[in-house]
Amino acid sequence: MSAGGITAEPPVAAAPPPGGEPGRFSRYLTAAVFLAPAFIMLGVWMVYPAVYTIIRSFFGPTGFLGSWVGTDNYHTLFTSSYFTTAIKNNAIWVAVVPAFVAAIGLIFAVLTERVRWSLAFKTVVFLPIAISAFATGVTWRILYDQNPDTGAINALGRVVSDAVTPPGVLSSALPSTSTLQPHGGGLLLKTPLHPGGVALLGLTGIAPQDVPGGAKQAVKPDSQSGQINGVVWRDFKPGGGKPGVVEKGELGLPGVSIELHSSSGKVVQTAKTAADGSFAFSNVPAGTYQAGVGASTFAKPFGGYSWLGDRLITPSLLIAYIWIWAGFAMVVIAAGLSSMPRDVLEAARTDGANEWQVFRRVTVPLLAPVLTVVFITMIINVLKVFDIVFALAPESEYRNANVLAFAMWQTAFSGGGNFGVGSAIAVFIFLLVLPVLLLNVRRFRREL
């Protein structure tokens, strides 16, 4: 705007004559009117809350003025194990997520350049970002469920595990009396047996629906010379029954493999139980023996890994989060790739560089600015990560999955009601984001 030629006009504050050049004040006014919306928004939604939060962080939990606590809130932040866990976890997030997201995005972007259906592929990889983080959390929570009947990941584990070690017929069974002792995964009757002896192997903890099919009333076998007889049965009837005694209404357990151990501990014979649970070892030479149930009978079915338990919770969250953001990185990097000068790549190839060398020495350095954008975006995202933790972690693991933004919400709003410490966390997050932000602003300046 040029105002050089209007100095003859008196600088009046009142409305300028229609058609005349605007006065100094009205020029300010015009500027102010145009700037006001931005300033008001900045003031109301940015500056005022930020300043208020900083001030608030030096006061107590609920009352505001008059509850000055100095830096106590910050002290709490760095000493209480609840918050230090959050800080530690946030550090893990920052260390892991941006690197993995950028790496996976880069791999996808480079590879999809060479496939025919690249658009379809990119769309699929990009889809997760279109889903709300909360929905993602709920979905992954089901995927991660420990029960293989619910959790897809553990269901896969069960297929593999059961193929390697099939579960036993009586995996939940327990001995009914203390005469049966655990022995190498199976059970062994303590009482020594001689030819003509009878072994009673009572088991409990078997639900009626888990009794092998075709089971009949258990019968206590008679002693027979030269043989060791016995019975394996569900030693339980409503009310408990008498442990160790074969009673009416108690079923034999068919198909159980029985081992006969010699006095030296070697398995000399094996047998399978009949429908009434009975078994017999014939032609047993004189000596002392022990009978027991083989380990395979009790092999436990695959119980599933506790993905959402205290040890794996943070890695599980990281995987879900990387799944969300890898698509974003891929799209940004792919855009960078498509604008890359091809002749440089061609030149490198002509000079005899192999594909890996081209990728490592040419593509990646040329992509550095784009990778920086991905890194910075992800670092900021990860510093304020909240929703995935809230939705994916079970409440019992909130403590172990804790991150700063989550701790802030919980401390200030969800029951905690401690706005002092909550504000302190907010300020701390702000301070962590600040250097990344400044870096970003400087980069913008350079690019402009």
Next chain:
Amino acid sequence: MSRRSIQAAVVLAAVIALAIVVAAVFGGTSQGAVKTGKKAAVNTAVKGKVTFDGIWTSSTGQKPFQAVIDAFHKKFPGVTVNYKPVGNNLPTVLATAVAGGHPPDMADIAQPGTIKQFANQHKLKPITYANSVLNKNFSKGWLSLGKFNGKQYAFVFKAANKSLVWYNVPAFKTAGVKPPKTFSNLLSIAKTIKASGTPAYSIGGAEGWTLTDLFENIYLRTFGVAKYNQLSAHKIKWTDSSVTTALKSMGKILGDTSNIAGGTAGALQDSFNQSVTNAFASPPKAAMVFEADFVGGVILSQTKAKPKTGFNTFVWPQITAGANAKAVEIAGDLMVTFRDTPAIRAFVKYLATPQAAAIWAKQGGFGTGNHNMSAKVYPDAITRATEAPLLTAKSVVFDMSDNQPPAFGSTAGQGEWGLFQKFLQSPSNIKSIQQQLEAAAKAAYK
């Protein structure tokens, strides 16, 4: 534009922005007070309006409460009660309204801690005018829950019985056991149930409140109302030997890992709903659930189990003999008043009558300590079984965590909830858990 004119514009814009901020911050308090009912009552006909902010929304009891209001309106045609369904964030809404100087005339509050706070700030009006009705219909134990600073400020209108255990009837039949009368009996039938092939307990440990409820019932059954209330107010420390004893008893259940559905790790990831559906699935994954009367609703809506043949309930078994065995832990809604007008008085007195309670009780999902209401009013056998103990209860306590500062008593994964989850993980670690509980309580009560 010159540099100076830009600077001036910036200053002007900043001033405008500041003015708006100031207006936004300080302008909120200028609204007038809400008008309330007229004072004068013509003959016996009371006239006026009552505004009521309630927790019950259309899906959680607004209808039956509106039926109560309608019945009242028939008796007092001059009084209109305007019910506003606020929902679960009622405490926050009320706190804001009270701070802003325009609370509703009445409200129902589920946290005695909040009521106490309002009473201390002199925001509530005592309801001593209703004493004769209250004394006629409620036992001293019930009325004590609404007494703060020695004055009746509130009374429990709607209550949930939390001293219950739910069991899978077929699972009990398979094991050949009967509902236990004593704690040692409970532990011994649990053994038998395990031998029958079903874990005895289903614990919804992913949500801490199920665990604190279990602890509270054990503590109440062992030490009775007086000590319970002291612990609840943090007048007894969490490192007290009574807490040790209660935790030891609790450990007998939580430490029996193979007798819990899914073991400890599974229990820590089961929500309350899952713990119920586990126990009432067919075949059952567990035989018993320790929780309040509302379990019945979950069973009916989320499983195929039928009352009596599929599921049933028994009162929390006795640990020490005498009054402690009959004490009841409840959660519930207390009626409070922020103003005192004849219209409000009439409504408060009406709510304390057995007639008012019966209107809602008939529709289910409602318990009351109004002993002049007959248990026959309850719609079905299960509700009668769960709510009848409330009518005769002499010693009643409120859910402990509702009395405590939320940071300690009711924050997911933190304070009491988080620490009881830790206890579930390692039930032998009693001493360290007690110290951590005490430290957390101390910080929250500061």
